[in-house]
Amino acid sequence: GNSVTQMEGPVTLSEEAFLTINCTYTATGYPSLFWYVQYPGEGLQLLLKATKADDKGSNKGFEATYRKETTSFHLEKGSVQVSDSAVYFCAPRGYQKVTFGTGTKLQVIP
């Protein structure tokens, strides 16, 4: 089955700092890779995705590249904002099965 190892949080950054949240996975075959975000008091929602090797997903200034050789899908943002404070989940999807990481809580301070 699939498994995900995600960078432990919480991560506390100052506004405009650079963000990296590491994610590595094991999966059968070639999964699609997703990052979901959960803002305070809200449900999970898709942040970005990549469906094949070397694809780059991007949204709201966040990016992640599907690295098949290292089985990784690290999330990055060049300049975080207070509004990015949330919990981020890495989630590979293969053979219709979706596995979620434990989540990384990000807190951005002004």
Place this chain on the structure above:
Amino acid sequence: EAGVAQSPRYKIIEKRQSVAFWCNPISGHATLYWYQQILGQGPKLLIQFQNNGVVDDSQLPKDRFSAERLKGVDSTLKIQPAKLEDSAVYLCASSLEGVDTGELFFGEGSRLTVL
């Protein structure tokens, strides 16, 4: 487009009582998921339906949890009897059928507290 609807949003019960959660997925989404999210952890899949058939219920504690999706649309998750460790947020999600490149759409969740 209406999103995934869940109810109730909050429920407090005592241990050994029963509780039921309801979910209505996005129209046209054949696949429906129930996840359990314990505080500080990632969502854990309890059961996955495709239309009204079960795809995966390997992590569903079948001695106390049950779920159904009788007409292939809305679904009910029941816990009977509840234990303290069942305190969690129960998330319902839906997606298009058989599409691994597609995203899951989540409801806002039902928060259960077992006293």
